[in-house]
Amino acid sequence: MDFIKPKNTNKENISWKISRRTKLIVEYYAKYTEYEEDEVVDMFLQNILKDKDFVEWLGTRRSKKKIDEIIFSKDNKEVATTESIEVEEDF
Structure with missing residues (x-):
């Protein structure tokens, strides 16, 4: 018997302001996916991590060790949540 592993173990609540259009797209x-x-x-x-210039810039930061441990860890399966999104009208 295989046991079910937790899907998202390191969630954080955040609040972002995004346009209504973006909110509807997401x-x-x-729903589609x-x-x-x-x-x-x-x-x-x-997918931001596919930006080579950004990755190079991260490599120049003082906190490179922390960045490597958190962002580039193969074992890291954190999923950020957006439970409270404030929507701005931006049409």
């Missing part, structure tokens, strides 16, 4: 994309909205946001934001 909402409908989540059958993921939760916070999972969709997390997956998209993980």
Whole structure:
């Protein structure tokens, strides 16, 4: 028998201000993919690590060891949540 492992063990509540349009895009994309909205946001934001210039810039930071441990750890499966999103009208 295989036991079920926790899906998201290191969640943090955050509050961001995003446009109503962006909120709707995430909402409908989540429905389409059958993921939760916070999972969709997390997956998209993980793609920032494909920006080579950003990764090089991170390598120049004083807290490089901490950055490497948290951001680039293969074992790190943190998922950030966005439970309280403030929506701004931005059309």
